[in-house]
Amino acid sequence: MAQSMSLLLVLCLFAFVPLCFSANLYPQFYDHSCPKAQEIVKSVVAEAVAKETRMAASLLRLSFHDCFVQGCDASLFLDSSGTIVSEKRSVPNANSARGFEVIDAIKSALEKECPNTVSCADILAIAARDSTVLAGGPSWEVPLGRRDSTGASLSGSNNNIPAPNNTFQTILTKFKRQGLDLVDLVALSGSHTIGDSRCTSFRQRLYNQSGNGQPDFSLDQSYAAQLRSRCPRSGGDQNLFFLDYVSPTKFDNYYYKNILASKGLLNSDEVLFTKNEASRALVQKYAENNEAFIQQFAKSMLKMTSITPLTGSRGQIRKNCRKVNS
Missing domain, CATH: 1.10.520.10 (Peroxidase; domain 1)
Structure with missing residues (x-):
């Protein structure tokens, strides 16, 4: 325990992290x-x-x-x-x-x-x-x-x-409200290296990105055509698509490589590369260096999972996670 607490002091000295007040x-x-x-x-x-x-x-x-x-x-x-x-x-x-x-x-x-x-x-x-x-x-x-x-x-x-169709600035603001920064935003977005997304979460990119009936031309058009085959203009809302089509079940940096190739599935993925210089540099860094991504993801998860916890006598230990103790 003493070793963990000393590490905590080091973290608090060199970076603002929620652990410092938890x-x-x-x-x-x-x-x-x-x-x-x-x-x-x-x-x-x-x-x-x-x-x-x-x-x-x-x-x-x-x-x-x-x-x-x-x-x-x-x-x-x-x-x-x-x-x-x-x-x-x-x-x-x-x-x-x-x-x-x-x-x-x-x-x-x-x-x-x-x-x-x-x-x-x-x-x-x-x-x-x-x-x-x-x-x-x-x-x-x-x-x-x-x-x-x-x-x-x-x-x-x-x-x-954060929502899939939020602007870059809106997403960053939502992260900052939680004590997380731009590095955390780009690293934690890397969780999209695994899992699926529903058609309803990215449909606007295929058909009506800006409300003018036009698709999002920042999305690779051959990839967009593949997506349209199972994500029509209407219907199929719950149809699932890999967030990382290259290695959908493996935690790696292909998520960032896909973004570089204009094949980030969600608008919130693509804007990391297209709407902010510092964010773009991090996407490039993690696409080139899997180890850098892996290390930062762990650090950012430590920060994220320590946001304003209830400790001491606050809250309770629920007997059933679905309901408050009677």
Whole structure:
């Protein structure tokens, strides 16, 4: 623990990171109260990803969609009940966010092993790391000690999570609100190296990018023609497409290489290269240097999963991730 805390001091001296004001998060948090916690999470995640490769991307995405709303507090898992309106109903999550049953399975296993001990927020932080590793990406030590919220924010989910058709400046502003910077934006966008996107998320690029009935000509036109074959002007909203068509299940830097080739699927991918010089330079850097991407992704995930956690006596340890303790 002393080594981890000294590393934390170094991070705080040289960079603004959420860890600096979340110093009561540390990797050994459950060493005595639930020593098998991380092993149990890893086992259930591995089983889920073995059944369905896409689940790695789905669990990683849940982490983004939770932390960008009220911080990393598992508010995303709450179902609607009483005064709670679930974030699962928001535009970024409806018919899209998935993997909740995997979180339920992890929680159930942990409640048997060590009741009322491991938070749903910590489960998600560990699962996001393990999903990344299973897809061939980097590992990192996950600081632990988060607690779970007793409320959700539908409006926060609708307003805070970057959308595929947002402008570059809007996306960057949404990141900065969370204490994340342009480097984090470009590195964390690299999570699109795995997983799928729905036709409805990029249709405007194929048919009506600027409201004038014209496609987005910054998208490679042969690639666009392939996309149109399964993403028509109307219908097929839920049809799935690889975010990285070259290596869709492998965590690597082909996401950035695709952007350089004008084959980034989402508008939010393409604008990283076309709308900002500093962002463009980072896309080029990560396209050329997989190791640089991998290292920065781990650093940025540490920052992102430490956004304003509930600690100490704030929040609770939910017995069921879907509902507040009675």
